Every structure is written in structure tokens, then in C-alpha cells.
Amino acid sequence: MCPAGLKLLAMLTLVLIVMVWYSISREDRYIELFYFPSPEKKEPCFQGEAERKASKLFGNYSRDQPIFLQLKDYFWVKTPSAYELPYGTKGSEDLLLRVLAITSYSIPESIQSLKCRRCVVVGNGHRLRNSSLGDAINKYDVVIRLNNAPVAGYEGDVGSKTTMRLFYPESAHFNPKVENNPDTLLVLVAFKAMDFHWIETILSDKKRVRKGFWKQPPLIWDVNPRQVRILNPFFMEIAADKLLNLPMQQPRKIKQKPTTGLLAITLALHLCDLVHIAGFGYPDAHNRKQTIHYYEQITLKSMAGSGHNVSQEALAIKRMLEIGAVKNLTFF
Numbered sequence: 487m488c489p490a491g492l493k494l495l496a497m498l499t500l501v502l503i504v505m506v507w508y509s510i511s512r513e514d515r516y517i518e519l520f521y522f523p524s525p526e527k528k529e530p531c532f533q534g535e536a537e538r539k540a541s542k543l544f545g546n547y548s549r550d551q552p553i554f555l556q557l558k559d560y561f562w563v564k565t566p567s568a569y570e571l572p573y574g575t576k577g578s579e580d581l582l583l584r585v586l587a588i589t590s591y592s593i594p595e596s597i598q599s600l601k602c603r604r605c606v607v608v609g610n611g612h613r614l615r616n617s618s619l620g621d622a623i624n625k626y627d628v629v630i631r632l633n634n635a636p637v638a639g640y641e642g643d644v645g646s647k648t649t650m651r652l653f654y655p656e657s658a659h660f661n662p663k664v665e666n667n668p669d670t671l672l673v674l675v676a677f678k679a680m681d682f683h684w685i686e687t688i689l690s691d692k693k694r695v696r697k698g699f700w701k702q703p704p705l706i707w708d709v710n711p712r713q714v715r716i717l718n719p720f721f722m723e724i725a726a727d728k729l730l731n732l733p734m735q736q737p738r739k740i741k742q743k744p745t746t747g748l749l750a751i752t753l754a755l756h757l758c759d760l761v762h763i764a765g766f767g768y769p770d771a772h773n774r775k776q777t778i779h780y781y782e783q784i785t786l787k788s789m790a791g792s793g794h795n796v797s798q799e800a801l802a803i804k805r806m807l808e809i810g811a812v813k814n815l816t817f818f
């Protein structure tokens with residue numbers, strides 16, 4: 487072969503090597519960010535793995551914090567809190583005391599006794615639509631759902647098992663019996679003192695108050711008080727502080743806060759040994775027509791004034807995916 491031919495061959499080989507290297511490196515990234523579960527097999531689970539990985543994000547924060555608030559911490563001793571709601575209980579202690587007296591705080595024995603807890607957090611995103619992930623989702627030990635996201639009619643895509651559902655008064659489903667299982671834990675995330683007041687009036691059948699909510703919450707809510715739990719605001723604090731770098735005390739007007747989904751992932755990293763997520767991810771800001779939920783036709787416009795920074799949250803979730811703290815069943 488002539489020298490020019492050899493040179494061309496060398497060039498082509500080099501280009502080929504670079505292309506192979508690039509596609510391998512992209513493939514690694516692909517595996518990090520997307521994950522396809524096998525509906526037949528249970529995931530291998532390693533005790534303490536989520537905690538180990540999460541410590542890279544959160545630092546060595548205390549694992550002693552209870553998941554749910556307990557009466558003993560407010561009745562016998564008055565546990566002090568540095569912050570007001572939603573990051574602490576400062577100023578809401580009396581209301582909280584009454585709520586804790588009529589609710590429970592235990593984690594079900596079926597979860598408590600597991601050596602390794604496999605959890606999935608199901609976000610409300612449109613990406614779940616036609617995903618056929620229902621069977622895979624039902625196989626996790628703990629399925630965490632959010633707000634009023636329905637299950638009935640969407641079982642093929644989102645499953646039907648709900649171990650716990652995080653909600654606040656304005657996001658409570660008006661028909662909780664239809665969208666949950668009889669033993670689902672209904673976990674109240676309190677953002678303001680009125681949220682404690684609402685649950686108290688509902689569970690003790692006291693006079694309902696209509697004012698003080700940004701959207702009318704249910705006035706009748708047919709649930710067993712033994713299913714209700716109050717989430718420890720500590721998780722909101724670390725989601726805001728460690729994942730989003732939000733200041734804990736903000737002027738009244740700004741009030742930025744994590745979404746319930748990011749809060750649920752934070753909680754799962756504390757409660758579980760393996761954390762998978764599905765249905766997370768918003769459309770680009772300029773994509774005005776794309777619906778955001780798997781169950782209704784609303785767009786990003788509906789979120790104006792919500793106080794969420796969805797691009798900052800996307801970066802936080804990407805970081806979690808990159809370090810392997812969570813895996814994603816849908817695309818991100």
C-alpha cells in the first residue's frame with residue numbers, strides 16, 4: 487500500500503477507535519440515567535446501600551430521626567424545633583399535640599421486619615403514561631405515591647399497590663378509599679399550621695374551617711385515623727437545605743419549597759435500602775403544550791406561583807442518578 491493509503495487507513499482506524507470509545511462512554515451514562523427493570527425478578531438488595539450513597543449528598547446527617555412525628559416527643563418532653571413549618575414544628579406545638587393524640591406513628595411490621603427494603607417512589611409525571619410499569623411497580627416492598635394521583639384505571643402503567651401516600655390538605659383525594667389500599671399509610675406533609683388544624687377537624691369531626699387554604703380541601707374525608715401519619719418536617723428541611731440549597735428562613739413573599747416528589751425521594755433514602763423512581767421529570771420551560779401528569783391535561787402553566795424550582799430539582803435528581811443513590815424506571 488502506498489504511504490497515502492497507509493495514512494488514510496491509520497486515520498480511519500483512529501476515527502473508528504474514537505467512535506467506539508464515545509459510544510461506550512455514552513452507554514455507561516445511559517445505564518446510569520435510565521434503568522429497565524425486569525418484571526419477573528426482584529431486584530438484588532444490599533442492606534444500607536441507599537444510606538451509604540445518600541451520605542454523599544446529605545453528609546452524615548442523623549439517622550435517629552423518626553419518620554413520623556410521635557406524641558411522646560411533644561407530650562412528655564417538648565422537643566424544640568429551630569424552624570417553623572414546613573421545615574420544623576416551632577409555634578405549632580399545641581395543634582400538633584392534639585393531632586398526634588388521635589393519629590399513630592408506627593411503621594407497619596411488614597416493612598419493619600424486612601432485612602432489606604426495596605422502595606419505589608412514583609412521581610405524577612406524564613412519562614408514566616403507556617409505560618406498562620404497573621406489574622414492576624407492584625413488586626417493590628414499599629410503593630410511595632403522591633397527592634391525588636389516581637390508581638384506578640391506570641393500574642397497567644402505575645400499579646395498584648400503595649404502601650404510603652404523601653399529601654397535604656389541598657392535594658388530598660376526595661375519594662381516598664378508591665385510590666388507596668385499606669392499609670395504605672396516609673402521610674400528612676404539613677406546610678402550615680392550618681394543615682394540622684384540617685386533619686384534626688376531619689378526624690375528630692369538629693367544625694370545618696374553609697379559610698386559610700390556597701384550594702378547598704375535602705370537608706368530608708372517609709379514612710381510618712389509624713392509617714394517618716404526620717411526616718417529620720426534618721425531611722423537608724434536608725431536601726430544601728442539602729438538595730436545593732434553599733435558605734431555611736425566607737421572606738414571606740418568596741417561600742420557595744421542594745416538591746412533594748423530591749421530599750418523597752429524600753424520605754425513601756432514609757427509610758429504604760434500595761430506591762427506584764418513576765414518573766419524574768417536567769417538560770422544558772418553553773414546551774407549553776406538553777401535559778405534565780399521567781392522569782390529567784394540565785401544563786407547566788398551572789405551576790406558576792407554586793414556589794418550586796423544577797430545573798434545580800432536575801439537577802438534584804440527576805446527581806442522585808449519577809452517584810447511583812436512586813435508579814430511574816422511566817426516562818429523565
Ligand SMILES: CC(=O)N[C@H]1[C@H]([C@H](O)[C@H](O)CO)O[C@](OP(=O)(O)OC[C@H]2O[C@@H](n3ccc(N)nc3=O)[C@H](O)[C@@H]2O)(C(=O)O)C[C@@H]1O
Pocket residue numbers: 608609610611612632633634656657744745746747748765766767768769778779788789792794
Ligand atoms: C397547581 C399546583 O399547585 N400544582 C402542584 C401539585 C398540586 O398541588 C397537587 O397535584 C394537588 O392538586 O402538587 C405538586 O406536585 P404534583 O402532584 O403535580 O406531582 C407530584 C410530584 O411528582 C413529580 N412530578 C410531577 C409531574 C412531572 N411532570 N414531573 C415530576 O417530576 C414532582 O416531584 C411532584 O412533586 C407537589 O405537591 O409537589 C407540585 C405542583 O406544583
Ligand SMILES: CO[C@@H]1[C@H](O)[C@@H](O)[C@H](O[C@H]2[C@H](O)[C@@H](NC(C)=O)[C@H](OCc3ccccc3)O[C@@H]2CO)O[C@@H]1CO
Pocket residue numbers: 654656677678699700701743744745746790791792793
Ligand atoms: C409542595 O407545595 C404544594 C404545591 O406544590 C404548591 O403549588 C403549593 O403552593 C401554594 C402555596 O403553598 C400557597 N401559599 C400559602 C402561604 O398558602 C400559595 O398561596 C397563594 C394563594 C393564596 C390564596 C389563594 C390562592 C393562592 O398558593 C400556592 C399554589 O398556587 O403549596 C403546596 C403545599 O401547600
